[in-house]
Amino acid sequence: MNRLLTLLFALGLLAVPTFGQTADGPSGSAPAEYTFRFVADDDMFYIPWNGNGEELDRLIACIAENRAAILDGAVPVEVEGRCSSQSSAAENLAVAKTRSNRVKTEMILRGGLTEACFTTKNLASGGNLVTVRIVIPAGPSEAEREAQRRAAEEAEAERLAAEKRAEAERLAAEREERLAAEEAEAEREAREPVVRIEEPAEPEACAMGLDLRANLLRWATLTPDLGVEWHISDRWSLGVGGSWTSWSWSDKDRRYALWEVAPEVRYYMGAQRRGYLGAMFKAGAFNYKLSETGRQGDILGGGLTGGYILPLGKRLALDFSLGLGCLHADYEKYRVIDGVRVRQGSETRNWWGPVHAGISLKWNLF
Template sequence: MSRKITFLTLFLWLMTLTFPVIAQQKADTTYTFRFVTQKDMFYVPWNGNDTELARLLECIENNKATILDGKLPLLVDGYCNSQSSEVKNLATAKIRANRVKSELITRAKIKEENFITRNHVTEGDFVTVRLTVPVKETAVTDAEAEARRKAEAERLETEKRAEQERLAEEQRKAEEARLAAEKAEAEKTAQQNTLADTLSETKITTDYHLSLRANLLRWATLTPDLGLEWRICPSWGIAVNGSWTSWSWSDKDRRYALWEVAPEVRYYMGEKKAWYLGAMFKTGQFNYKFSEAGKQGDLMGGGITAGYQLRLNKALDLDFNLGLGYLNADFEKYEVIDGVRVRRDNETKDWCGPINAGVTLVWKLF
């Protein structure tokens, strides 16, 4: 009996020594959100993201006061290695991390300064959010608490310095890439100018002319539109039209912006070569926000065009045209909350029917 009492006393003494150490541990909790390869959209219901988001929101709610006080930052790491270059991988990883943070800011009512963000070009296509949540402590002395606070402050300062160094390195690489691109563009321009000078010295006997085009219907909707057409011969022509506009009002809460490019090949018929048939391709982007929800995305399609050119004088024609075909629009719906665009949904729509119409003023340059 005395041996049992001695063993029990020793066991209780060891537990007393080890319990404060265990009480001081912190539980690292990591939440992983998956992304589609080469894409930066955050699909919440996809691949278990909804379950992870629910777990993370519950953890944030349980520790919200500590998070808002800045004592418990959310460590966000964006990863991407599916793009063609390191710069593109870092850019995609950054966008992915920002989309996850926007979701948390909207749902959990926290702020940007509650995050520490880092981006990487290795390991895969995902974003992780990590919290070091302290376990409820018992029997912790003031000295231990102060030492713990100092260690946490040193860790945050180290991470901040590392983030600043990484950003400086990214900025240096981006500047080098920009200078290289400018140099390449200057060399290309010099070569093009040399070629143009050579061609200008050569007599061109081919029967063709170059025309400047302006779609008056697009201008009427406050959408500037200009284009060029090169008549290779009396029966064939190559045209390209471009449109661009960007309007905002109501303190930038409403927006109408788009750009489009539409190359086209035409075949002119008849004795006067006034009627024509053509094949057109169209691509562009748009951003509309006429109500609480906005839409922004890409469009692409093509179809058959037909039209008639009415001659006004030697230099001017009026081109009436209509295009029928197919358009695909891939866009996301968003709302603006505290000046930040927050994605709400993603949609894809297809359209078959009229895709282009114009009353175009044509000015023959030569």
């Protein structure tokens, strides 16, 4: 009999038009309300029944639109379950609670919400329904948004105008200060005659005439070095340098002796003619015995030279020079036995690399 009454009641509900206020999520302050119907004496949520499917689709769409705000707690979701078909209030509340949980399960599974998003209320009266209300805060109206946009545009325009005025005032002030400074400078120049002092011309590094030079690096090794340079034009010069030394010690068991002659041609460059390039030829002889074995022979070679002249005054200058090329040496090796040099063989060597280095003091004679 109970099942028959339940079936008749369900058929009667199908004949009744759908009722209840529903919405897809209005922008006003009134809550969006969704109503789901249940069969009397039954707590199952029949979704395709009596419009529940369409109502659930609208609810899920509203949740999707406001999911972030709902999860943050800014938009509350109220769930109200009702049941009045049971014989006692306690049974009605139990069925209403189950119905509310079934609707919340759909929102959790299909809408991505959590239990913390819901505020649940169950009643033992009012039919066999579950009502969901989503309270969406009221936003500004279109007229209010337009007014805010216009106010922001006016404020930005006023700010830009103020910046332009400030920039124009700054430029005008700078122009006035510049004009005042120019007028003051003109008045001062008018009162005080300008005395022009011509700076003395910088001395040329390569003056015409004859130079005497001494390589200070050679002198530092106790090797006297002197040379002359004849400037045949304002760019070209011919020179020759020579070195000679002879030292012995340890009862003549140690010896350091050499002589060299090095002719050179140079071309001076630049407006002041300070830098130069040239070619050098070198010939000489040596006798070194700084250990048990001595070496005595001849050297011959040459290479390219370059340097820079640093004037120290009208007639004095420093000449920094370097030469790269090849030196060929033929020499004999010997030992001193009982004061007599005993030949130990001969060798020939070729050296590629630096063949000259100098820091020379130059004195222009005339």
